[in-house]
Amino acid sequence: MKHIWQKIIIGLLFFFLVIGGIAYHERHNIRRFFLVNQVHRSAHILTTAQIKLNLKPALSTKNTTTTNQLSATYRRKLANLSVGITHAKVIVNPYKTSPLTGLILVKTSQATQVTMRVLGDSPQTTITKKIPGYTKQHQVGILGLYANRTNHVQLTFTTKSGTKITKTYFLRTGKASARIGTNTVKTSHPTQMALGTGNTKLTFAVSSQGITYGLDAQGKVRWYSTNYISHVFKQLANGHLLILTKINPNDHHYNALQETDYYGRVYRQYNFNGLFPSKTNHKKLVTNTVIHHDAIELPDHNLLLTVSDGGADYVEDTMIELDRQTGKIKKVIDLKRILPKSAYTKYHGTTRSDGKLDWFHQNSMYYDKRTGTLIVSGRNQDMIFAINCKTTKLKWILAANQKLPTRYQKYLLKPTTKHYKFNAGQHAVMLLQPDKAKKNQLQLQYYDNNVVVTRGNQSVSKKYSAGTIVSINQLKKTVTKTWSYGKSRGTYDFTNIVGSSYAVGKGNTLINFGYADSGKRSEFVEVNRKTKYVVFDVNRTNFPSWDWTYRAQRMSLFPKHTHFSLKNINQ
Structure with a gap:
């Protein structure tokens, strides 16, 4: 009887906490109680309400307020300017976290359209952008400056009648962060690279824990953020x-998910507490990083995030859907409810210093909006699988047939390629040209680290890593290898952890061998898939430990339908 009453009391307290019907300090104390005394749905699996309570994101307006204050200052400066292109106000790093950006404020007597040109060291590294519309008051955002030099930026003002006048402005920048390390160009053929209109696409080296930056076709840094990014x-x-x-620069953990831009303006920020019980002592709460490897935008613009569930036993095996507007958790997908129990209760592939089990290690995901399919990659199970995102029901599994219970084998894709090598320790799943594909025929691209953790071919494990594309027939449940690059580079570019492989245009794929030489080197290679001719190859060295490149991405500084504005950010 006593045990039953304890359960009832705990249930009532939990109910009041979740609905927020008691005072803040009481909620805070009770939250700590439920962090220590986790409520389970069944053995090893937390309830959905408990996971929401553990993570409990909160919207922060601190940085959006700072953004609006800076924008208001620049609006006043523009309003007070005299008319004429010689009276322009030039500002470097206007929002304080992107040192290779600028802002030029200028008034003209007639309404004009502006074309911005950041002069590069070559025609292929000169960045050009035409700003839409005609106006007399110009707020021109500048992206793509070089570090540690006086940059020449040309603005061409064109009237509606076609009259043009060009003025060169000078923007002085400081040295780039030493944490970027040394980027050595081994190969560069810019005319064969996918650089976008006006050479506005850079190769972004996304940090594991540190400085993220963008390189041009000559391997020169043209953008970076002083915010540490993971x-x-x-x-x-x-x-x-x-x-x-x-959340704060001196924090050890990455618990702020931020919607920002290349200038450093902050539109939204979601803070996570990350205070979870330790494995050895459940009464001891220790701060953890909540979001770890990936985040994607869903068709309704909500965010799907890879997270740890906040329990004392397991990490990196859960996803949450975050409401973009409110910051509330709308849905929880716990992989322990989808995959075999033996996968996490009998896992011995890796260990962690905190004693928790990283049995799945989800490192990427991709949402196919045509079918509502979510494709998920788990390094430590050497597995890629697909589920119906709404129902979470399994559709197929791409993995070697080892250590899988009989009832899961019906989901396994059968290879049609002779001597097919299954993915092992893979990263960065994404569909190739999904809009042009048939619903049941997928072209799946991923980075095959080729390190067997739980299942796979041990005889070739760790011999090389490769960017890979396979064709999947979802009806027949078959898989065919269609392209791979990396085997010829052997152990030189073998990558035990991290890495990426993405199609970037012109029939090219950009591959990041991010953990070469046991993490002392990252190498970015753009290769033509048809000819296997390397058109871009950069070695990155001399960076701090833990700051190896997680992914290499080719992204535009000026995405479609975007332009700089000094309007207030909508909070």
């Missing part, structure tokens, strides 16, 4: 960036 650096549908950074 894993997540994505372009959203509205042209903004989604990054995972620190």
Whole structure:
């Protein structure tokens, strides 16, 4: 009887906490109680309400307020300017976190359209952008400056009648962060690279834990953020960036998910507490990084995030859907409810210093909006699988047939390629040209680290890593290898952890061998898939430990339908 009453009391307290019907300090104390005394749905699996309570994100307006204050200052400066292109106000790093950006404020007597040109060291590294519309008051955002030099930026003002006048402005920048390390160009053929209109696309080296930066076709740094970024650096549908950074610069953990842009303006920020019980002592709460490897935007613009569930036993095996507007958790997908129990209760592939089990280690995901399919990659199970995102029901599994219970084998894709080598320790799953594909025929690209953790071919494990493309027939449940590059580079570019492989245009794929030489080197290689001719190859060295490149991404500084504005950020 006593035990039953304890359960009832705990249930009532939990109910009041979740609905927020008691005072803040009481909620805070009770939250700590439920962090120590986790409520389970069944053995090893937390309830959905418990996971929401553990993570409990909160919207922060601190950085959006700072953004609006700076924008208001620049609006006043523009209003007070005299008319004439010689009276322009030039500002470097206007939002304080992107040192290779600028802002030029200028008034003209007639309404004009502006074309901005950041002069590069070659025609292929000169960045050009035409700003839409005609106006007399110009707020021209500048992207793509070089570090540690006086940059020449040309603005061409064109009237509606076609009259043009060009003025060169000078923007002086300081030295780039030493944490970027040394980027040595081994190969560069810019005319064969996918650089976008006006050479506005850079190769972005996304940090594991540190400085993320963008290189031009000559391997020169043309953008970086002073915010420390971990894993997540994505372009959203509205042209903004989604990054995972620190709430405070001196924090050890990355618990701020921020919607920002290349200038450093902050549109939204979601802070996570990350205070979870330790494995050895459940009464001891220790701060952890909540979001770890990936975040994607869903068709309704909500965010799907890879997270740890906040329990004392397991990490990196859960996803949450975050409401973009409110910051509330709308849905929880716990992989322990989808995959075999033996996968996490009998896992021995890796160990952690905190004693928790990283049995799955989800490192990427991709949402196919045509079918509502979510494709998930788990390094430590050497597995890629697909589920119906709404129902979470399994559709197929791409993995070697080892250590899988009989009832899961019906989901396994059967190879049609002779001597097919299954993915092992893979990263960065994404569909190739999904809009042109048939619903049941997928072209799946991923980075095959080729390190067997749980299942796979041990005889070739760790011999090389490769960018890979396979064709999947979802109806027949078959898989065919269609392209791979990396085997010829052998152990030189073998990557035990991290890495990426993405199609970037012109029939090219950009591959990041991010953990070469046991993490002392990252190498970015753009290769033509048809000819296997390397058109770009950069070695990155001399960077701090833990700051190896997680992904290499080719992204535009000026996404479609975006332009700089000094309007207030909508909070």
